[in-house]
Amino acid sequence: MTTFKEFQAKYTPIINDYLEQNLAKESDDPRFAEIMAYSVMAGGKRLRPLLFLATLDSLGKDIDQKAVQTACGIELIHTYSLIHDDLPAMDNDDYRRGKLTSHKKWGEAEAILAGDGLLPLGIQWIAEGSQSAKLVEIITKAVGPAGMVGGQYLDIDTTNNDSVDAQTIDHMEWLKTGCLILASVEMATAFAGAAQEQAAKYLDFAKDFGRGYQLYDDLVDIVETSEEAGKLTHKDQEVGKNNSLTMQGAAETRQELKDLIAKGQAALAGEKAEVLLGFLDLYQKVL
Amino acid sequence: MTTFKEFQAKYTPIINDYLEQNLAKESDDPRFAEIMAYSVMAGGKRLRPLLFLATLDSLGKDIDQKAVQTACGIELIHTYSLIHDDLPAMDNDDYRRGKLTSHKKWGEAEAILAGDGLLPLGIQWIAEGSQSAKLVEIITKAVGPAGMVGGQYLDIDTTNNDSVDAQTIDHMEWLKTGCLILASVEMATAFAGAAQEQAAKYLDFAKDFGRGYQLYDDLVDIVETSEEAGKLTHKDQEVGKNNSLTMQGAAETRQELKDLIAKGQAALAGEKAEVLLGFLDLYQKVL
Numbered sequence: 335m336t337t338f339k340e341f342q343a344k345y346t347p348i349i350n351d352y353l354e355q356n357l358a359k360e361s362d363d364p365r366f367a368e369i370m371a372y373s374v375m376a377g378g379k380r381l382r383p384l385l386f387l388a389t390l391d392s393l394g395k396d397i398d399q400k401a402v403q404t405a406c407g408i409e410l411i412h413t414y415s416l417i418h419d420d421l422p423a424m425d426n427d428d429y430r431r432g433k434l435t436s437h438k439k440w441g442e443a444e445a446i447l448a449g450d451g452l453l454p455l456g457i458q459w460i461a462e463g464s465q466s467a468k469l470v471e472i473i474t475k476a477v478g479p480a481g482m483v484g485g486q487y488l489d490i491d492t493t494n495n496d497s498v499d500a501q502t503i504d505h506m507e508w509l510k511t512g513c514l515i516l517a518s519v520e521m522a523t524a525f526a527g528a529a530q531e532q533a534a535k536y537l538d539f540a541k542d543f544g545r546g547y548q549l550y551d552d553l554v555d556i557v558e559t560s561e562e563a564g565k566l567t568h569k570d571q572e573v574g575k576n577n578s579l580t581m582q583g584a585a586e587t588r589q590e591l592k593d594l595i596a597k598g599q600a601a602l603a604g605e606k607a608e609v610l611l612g613f614l615d616l617y618q619k620v621l
Numbered sequence: 622m623t624t625f626k627e628f629q630a631k632y633t634p635i636i637n638d639y640l641e642q643n644l645a646k647e648s649d650d651p652r653f654a655e656i657m658a659y660s661v662m663a664g665g666k667r668l669r670p671l672l673f674l675a676t677l678d679s680l681g682k683d684i685d686q687k688a689v690q691t692a693c694g695i696e697l698i699h700t701y702s703l704i705h706d707d708l709p710a711m712d713n714d715d716y717r718r719g720k721l722t723s724h725k726k727w728g729e730a731e732a733i734l735a736g737d738g739l740l741p742l743g744i745q746w747i748a749e750g751s752q753s754a755k756l757v758e759i760i761t762k763a764v765g766p767a768g769m770v771g772g773q774y775l776d777i778d779t780t781n782n783d784s785v786d787a788q789t790i791d792h793m794e795w796l797k798t799g800c801l802i803l804a805s806v807e808m809a810t811a812f813a814g815a816a817q818e819q820a821a822k823y824l825d826f827a828k829d830f831g832r833g834y835q836l837y838d839d840l841v842d843i844v845e846t847s848e849e850a851g852k853l854t855h856k857d858q859e860v861g862k863n864n865s866l867t868m869q870g871a872a873e874t875r876q877e878l879k880d881l882i883a884k885g886q887a888a889l890a891g892e893k894a895e896v897l898l899g900f901l902d903l904y905q906k907v908l
Binding site for chain 2: 360361362363365366367370418421423424441442443444446447449450451452453454455457458461462464465466467470471473474475477478479480481483484485486487488490491509
C-alpha cells in the first residue's frame with residue numbers, strides 16, 4: 335500500500351520535470367518562456383496535479399505521460415491565477431513563495447501576459463493529454479465567470495465592505511479556491527472513466543477537501559510567521575479583506591475544518607483511497 | 622448563390638443574439654456579467670465567428686446552434702484580447718469602438734477579470750459546441766504563448782526599439798492577429814470533417830486573409846479619422862509602435878495587400894466559396 339508521502343515523493347519530481355522541460359518548447363520567445371517559468375517553477379506544492387494523479391491512482395488507472403501532461407496543465411492554470419491575483423490592481427503583493435511576484439520581477443505588462451499565456455497553455459495540455467472535450471468543459475467552467483474568476487471578482491467587490499454576510503464570503507472562497515480543487519478530482523474521474531456512483535464519492539471528498547483548503551489557507555495566514563509562509567502574512571485583516579476566519583474567528587474555523595476532515599474521510603469509505611485521504615493530513619499543522 | 626453581404630446580414634444578428642442571451646447565464650454575478658457584456662456587445666464586426674461559419678457553409682456543413690455556440694466562443698476570446706490589450710500596462714487606450722475601454726469604464730481589476738473570464742468561457746463554448754478536443758487544441762495554441770499572447774509580448778518588447786527588423790515585426794503581427802483568424806478557419810475545417818487536401822486550401826486562404834488583415838488594420842490607422850475608427854488613430858507612430866506600415870511605408874503596404882487578395886482568391890479556386898471570398902472585399906476601402 336502506497337502512502338500519501340510516498341506518492342508525493344514519487345510524483346512531485348515527475349511533475350516538476352515535465353513542467354521544466356515542456357514550458358520553453360511551447361513558447362515563441364525564450365524570454366517570455368523564462369517569465370512564465372519563473373512563476374511556474376517557484377516551488378509550489380503541486381497540490382492540484384497531485385490530487386488529479388492520486389485520484390487516478392485510487393481509481394486503479396495507470397499514470398502515464400498523458401496523465402502527467404493533463405495534471406501539469408492544471409498547475410499552469412493555478413499559476414496563472416496566482417500571477418493575476420498578485421497584480422497591483424488586485425492584491426498588489428510584492429512577494430509570493432519567498433520570491434518577488436511576477437510583476438515586481440518582470441513588469442506589469444509581462445505579468446499580465448505570463449498569466450494570459452499560462453491559462454490557454456494549461457487548457458491545451460489538458461486537451462492534448464486527455465483527448466477529451468469533457469475535461470475541457472470541466473476545467474473551463476471551474477476557472478471561468480461561474481468559478482474562479484467569478485470568485486476573484488466577488489473578492490475585489492467585497493473588500494472593505496462591512497455589510498457583506500458570511501454566506502457571501504463562503505461562496506466567494508468556494509469559487510476562488512474550491513472550484514479548481516473539485517475540478518482536479520472531477521477531471522480525474524472522467525479521465526479514468528469512473529462510473530457515476532463511484533465518481534460521486536470522489537466529488538464529495540473533493541468538496542470537503544476544497545472547502546477545507548480555504549479555511550486552512552486563512553489559518554496559515556494567522557498562524558505562520560511571514561518567513562515561513564514566504565509571503566506577507568497577517569495581511570488579510572490589515573487590508574480589510576473578509577474571509578471565513580475574519581467573519582467567524584479562529585476557534586470556529588478550526589472546528590469547521592475538523593468536521594470537514596471527518597466528512598472527507600467518510601465520503602471515501604470503502605474505496606482504496608489511502609493516498610487521496612492522506613491529503614487531509616496537510617491540515618493538521620493549523621489545528 | 623449566397624453573397625457575402627447576404628450571409629453577413631443573416632448571421633450577424635444570430636451571433637449577437639446568442640452572445641446577448643448566453644453571457645449572463647454563464648456568470649456567477651450579474652454585475653460581472655454586465656462588465657463582460659459591455660465589451661462583448663460593443664459593436665464589433667463579428668469577423669472571426671463569421672469566418673468560422675462561412676467556412677462551414679463553403680464546406681457544405683449545416684449551421685446549427687452548436688456551430689453558432691462554437692463561433693461565439695471565438696468572439697469571446699477575441700474580446701478578451703482587446704480588453705487586455707487596452708489596459709494601462711499595455712497600450713493604455715481610453716477608447717475602443719467609440720466607447721470607453723473596459724478599464725476606464727469599470728476599473729482596472731474589473732477589466733483584467735473580464736478578460737480572464739471571457740477567455741475560458743470562450744474555450745468552454747468551443748468545447749461544448751464542437752465536443753472536440755481537436756478544436757480546443759487549435760484555439761488554445763492560436764491564443765497561447767506560441768500564438769496571440771506571444772505576439773503581444775513581442776509587441777511590448779519591440780515598442781520604442783529602433784533596431785528591430787521588418788521580419789520580427791511581420792512575425793509579431795502574424796502572432797497577434799493572424800493566428801486567431803487562421804484558427805477560426807482551421808476549427809471550421811475540423812468541425813466540418815473536411816479531408817486534409819481540401820482543408821489545406823482553406824488554410825492557405827486564411828493565411829493570406831489573416832496577413833492581409835493586419836496590413837488593413839495598420840492602413841485604417843492612417844486613413845480614417847478618429848471619429849470613423851471609433852478609437853484614437855494616427856497613434857501608432859506617436860507612441861513609437863513599429864508595424865509593417867511604419868517599416869515599409871503606405872505604398873508598399875497597399876501593394877502587399879493587393880497581392881494577398883489575389884493569392885487568397887487563387888487558394889480557393891474550384892471551391893464553392895463565394896461567401897468566404899467576399900471577406901476580401903473588406904480591404905477595398907483602404908486600397
